[in-house]
Amino acid sequence: MNRKKFTELVFDYGVALYVVSALIMLIIPIPAWLMDLLLAVDLSMAFAILFNAMYVKEALDMSFYPTMLLCTTVFRIALNVSSTRLILTTGDPGKVIEVFGEFVGAGDLIIGIIVYFILIIVQFVVINKGSERVSEVTARFTLDAMPGKQMAIDADLNTGVIDDKEAKRRRDHIQQEATFFGNMDGASKYVKGDATAGLIITAVNIVGGILMGVLRQGLPMNEAVDKYTILTIGDGLVSSIPSLCTSLATGVLVTKGAGESDFGHTLIKQVFGLPKVMYLVGAVVAFLGLFSPLPPVIYVAIGAVYIFGARMMQQRVEEASTEEATAQEEETEAEEIRQPENVNSLLQVDPIELEFGYGIIPLADVNQGGDLLDRVVMIRRQIALELGTVVPIIRLRDNIQLNPNQYIIKIKGIQISEGEILFDHYMAMNPGHVEEEITGIPTFEPSFHLPAIWITESQRERAESMGYTVVDPPSIIATHLTEVIREHIAELLTRQDVQNLVNNLKENNSALVDELVPKLMSLGEIEKVLQNLLSEGISIRDLVTIFETLADYAPSTHDTDILTEYVRQSLKRAISNKYFISGETTSVVTLDPKVEQEIMGSVKQTETGAYLTLDPERTRAILKSVVTQAKKLEDNGRSPIVMTSPIVRMYFKKMTEDAYKDLIVISYNEVESDVELQSVGMVTA
Structure with missing residues (x-):
């Protein structure tokens, strides 16, 4: 016989022996030492049931719980009957009952009675009554929801969302839920009956014990009352604690419902999962300890524990949020790539891109003090004021294929220019009147290709005092990007940009716009004139003058180059002021x-x-x-x-x-x- 079959055989016979032993105890008296052993078994079984109910993921994981509850209840009643027999016949029900009566009751009759009745009240009024009500309501709702769940399964099956095998599994699960919660509604009565029987047996034991002590053993009334009441209370306590555990397990299981949840993890998460709440609790408890007669050491310590826990929880929440956001972003990108229709998004070309190596990331990361993003915003504002056109969104992204300190500038996906910086250095340029040179790493300024040197932070002040022009890395990149945009601003102007300019102008100059567009010139022709102006650095901000000139000369010619010359002559004040x-x-x-x-x-x-x-x-x-x-x-x-x-x-x-x-x-x-x-x-x- 292999180990697996032997284990199964032991389990089968063990369960049968457990059930049969309860029936035997109802008929055959057992010795005190065996009573101690069986009480320990009963207590351990109660703890096992309680902890299983707490940590199973789903209520159906304990689908045999109603049967288990019946068996443990019968076993416990059989123990009560046997202990009653021992108390009344010998006055010695075993060490366990005696210890519970003396230790838990503190060796005092009144204390023992009070503790026992408190346990009975908690079990009856709080746990049993609540569990019974929850079982009844859950069973009713589960049965009422069955038709809807069945229809949902049929709908999924008809639409092809699930196959026959999955549909059968779901139907079986629904049937098991209905059966389980229906059985739990009835099984909760076992728990209530167990507690009631224990209370009745206790009363019988007290009365019967006093009678047996006085009439049969000739004990004085005080001694008989003291002896048999303590033993009876001990018997009641030793049976009430397993019964209380079973009642609590029943309550946990029915309140867990059909959801899949780990009792401990979910409880901690729901009670202590909000850092804000824990901060408030810690502050209130610490305040009570400091400004009230309550013990300050205890309350301040507990408040500090809550605040520390809140901090730990907040860090975990932030880390989890970051990980979740990253995972969601990666999953979204992967999903977009997997979808054939989204391949079209890969065809889009950004008008302006600034790619940089990982060594330049701190300059663009706001969390690390970088201000490159702010400088890019200022570039778009500067170009708008200077040339009168809106620069498209500038895309910033890191590129691990570049050198750590390298960056490249792309226009419409094509690399136009590149540069390289030293992150912790400054670029010093000689404007032509520096008498004494400073030592550094020779280089060239990327925008105008002027000779320059890289210097350290400690050399900066001295270089400036000697007449050098000193700039930091973000300024170098921003200046380079600005010059590239100025050089290519004409090709960045699109028909949509022109349409936006026309719409803005039309708000206050509708007559002018209506005369010119589209009667005299198309949007494309206007775009060509504006591009001609921008290509030579002429601002198109004065659109009124430009459109007035075009409206005057467009009837006689459609040559955009000639029209550009007429516009330039109309803008001679701006051109003269520029040069x-x-x-x-x-x-x-x-x-x-x-x-x-x-x-x-x-x-x-x-x-x-x-x-x-x-x-x-x-x-x-x-x-x-x-x-x-x-x-x-x-x-x-x-x-x-x-x-x-x-x-x-x-x-x-x-x-x-x-x-x-x-x-x-x-x-x-x-x-x-x-x-x-x-x-x-x-x-x-």
Whole structure:
């Protein structure tokens, strides 16, 4: 016989012996030592039932509880009968009953009676009555809910949510629930009857014991009352405690209901799960200890325990929330990837992206004191005020494939520029008048590619006193990002952006907008004019003037390049203010009139626009002269500005923009009359 079969055999015969022994005890007297053993078995069984009821996940995990309750009740009544027989016949019911009568009752008749009756009252009034009512209501609700649950199972089965096997399992579970709670409604009567029987047996034992002591043993009345009452109280206590445990187990099981819950874990979580509540309890208890006659040590200590527990619980809640949010985000991302229809989201391209290595994360993390996000907001505000257009949302994300201190800037998904910083260093740049150099790590400023050096925090003050321009890493990134946005702001302007600008303008200038759009110009044509202005750094904030000019000249031409030149002339005050200083003479370079005529002679007009057919050799010669003349201005600290006639300006700008992006080309009609210009050279070839 293997171990498994032997264990099953022992369990089967053990249960049978447990039930049969109760019947035997009702008929055959048992000795005192066996009574002690059986009382210990009864007490241990009661504890086992109680703890199982507390920690099972579901009430149906103890589906045989009504049968178990019947068996333990019969066993306990049989013990009561046997102990009564021993008390009345020998006066010696065993050590256990004697200890309970003397120790639990403190060896005093009155104390023992009081303790016993308190237990009986608690069991009758509180536990038994409540358990009986809960069992009755739960059984009724379970039976009433059966038809609805059956219909829900049938609906799930018909729609294919579950298969036949799962439907059968659910139906069986519902049937078991109904049977269990129906049985529990009746089994709760066992508990009530057990307590009632114990009370009656106690009364019989007291009366019968006194009679036996006085009439049969010749004991004085006081001695008989004292002896048999203490023994009877001991017998009542030793049977009441298991009965109380069983009653409590019944209450726990029926109040647990059909839900799946661990009694201990759920109880702690629900009672002590809110840190706010524990903080308040701790504060109130500590306050009572400090400002009332209550024992301060005890109450302050308990208050401190609650506050400490609240802190621990709050940390756990925060960690759990973070983990849950992370897991939810990961699951959401994974689910989106798994869904075929969501692949379209991968095709979206962010207009502007700033990706950086993990070493730069602290600069973007607000929790670590980083302010890069705030600087990005300021960049969008600065560009809006400066150029009159709204910069799209700038996406910031970390990229583990980059070097820790590296960052890259993307426009429409394509890398445009990159840079690298040292997190705990500052960049010092020589503006040109520093006499004494400072030691550091050589580098280049990423926005304008100027030579610079990395210095430490301790060198910063000294570098500034020596005349260096010192900037921190966030400022370096922000400046670089701003310059990239300025350079590509024209291509970032979309038709939707133009529509938004038109809608804003229409609120106060509806007549102007209605005249221009869409009667004279389409949204795309307006977009092209605005892009032309932005590509040369001209602000489009004064939309009223721009739209007024377009409304004046759009009837005569639809060439957006020509319309752009008309708009630039209307914005000459803004252009003059941008490039020239009032009251000061500005050095510029002019364009040779012969070159202007040569350029105009090479312009070919087509349906799609105009283009130059200038000989490549002549183009290279003109560009070479542009570079030479512009260098003169730059060497003197001046901006490279070339003045041309209005009709040539846009063609000359197109010819030079690829070779010399920073060249500023302005026509004479775009300059205010009070601006003083001085020609220091001429572009010729």
